[in-house]
Amino acid sequence: MNVRFENPKHEELVGDYARLTNWCGKRGRPSADDVLLTLDQIRAAETIEDVPNALRPHPLKGKLKGHFGVWITEKFRVVIRPDPQQDPPAQLGQRNTIKSVLVVELCTDYHSH
Numbered sequence: 506m507n508v509r510f511e512n513p514k515h516e517e518l519v520g521d522y523a524r525l526t527n528w529c530g531k532r533g534r535p536s537a538d539d540v541l542l543t544l545d546q547i548r549a550a551e552t553i554e555d556v557p558n559a560l561r562p563h564p565l566k567g568k569l570k571g572h573f574g575v576w577i578t579e580k581f582r583v584v585i586r587p588d589p590q591q592d593p594p595a596q597l598g599q600r601n602t603i604k605s606v607l608v609v610e611l612c613t614d615y616h617s618h
Contacts, residue, residue, distance in 0.1 A: 511586075512611075535577045553573060562600075
């Protein structure tokens with residue numbers, strides 16, 4: 506899948522292992538390796554439908570409707586949404602049409618909100 510970042514800070518963190526390691530070390534976040542492995546598996550999938558089941562990709566509800574959560578750990582997720590610039594446009598109800606995503610949250614626990 507094509508993966509872009511909604512927040513330029515997240516893209517910078519992913520490109521700088523030392524900074525990502527430092528950032529992940531705060532607030533009990535998963536390791537930098539866990540975050541990068543999850544992103545690599547998202548990139549390797551052709552569509553959201555193809556993201557490995559072990560990462561439990563699932564549609565979100567409420568204020569995050571239209572987004573998907575992808576497991577990093579039991580508590581933390583990468584939050585992605587279909588890239589509106591994808592051509593042809595993705596259909597939310599048809600996960601196999603989502604071939605390009607934006608990373609909205611790099612490593613979050615949305616359960617505590």
